[in-house]
Amino acid sequence: MARVKQIPANAAEGVYTVVTRTSTYLIDLGEGTLLRAPGVGRIDGDDDWAVSELRRDSEDIPLLRIKECKVGRPAQFWVSAVDDPQVQTWRITTPVVEIEQIG
Incomplete structure (x- = not known):
């Protein structure tokens, strides 16, 4: 397990945890x-960021590509809907606090 500063946009392999101001992504x-x-991973006392509820929270959703995932910046993920692969959208996070490669 190694902490990294970013996940390269062209990365094709690996398992990562990404902790943002309000959530953790696998x-x-x-x-x-x-x-x-x-x-999960929310920083105590940081009330500047509200935790939003999103469709399919705590479920695997198809990840099509990473546009940006870098400590200190909001991550940008291109995903598709579980029930309709033709529906694609951006998922943009609160600023990333920590990235760890776990596999």
């Missing part, structure tokens, strides 16, 4: 999945 590039755990 990214499996080999499987092409993104899972969001809302409120």
Whole structure:
């Protein structure tokens, strides 16, 4: 397990945890999945950021590509809907606090 400053946009393999101001994401590039755990990893006393509820929280959703995932910046993930792969959208996070490669 190694802390890194970013996940390269062209990365094709690896498993990462990404902690943001309000949530933790589990990214499996080999499987092409993104899972969001809302409120997990939230920094105590940081009331400037509200935890939003998003569709399919705590479920794997198809990850199509990472545009940006860098400590100090909001991550940008291109995802598709679980029930309709034709529906694609951006998921943009609160600023990333920590990234760890776990696999």
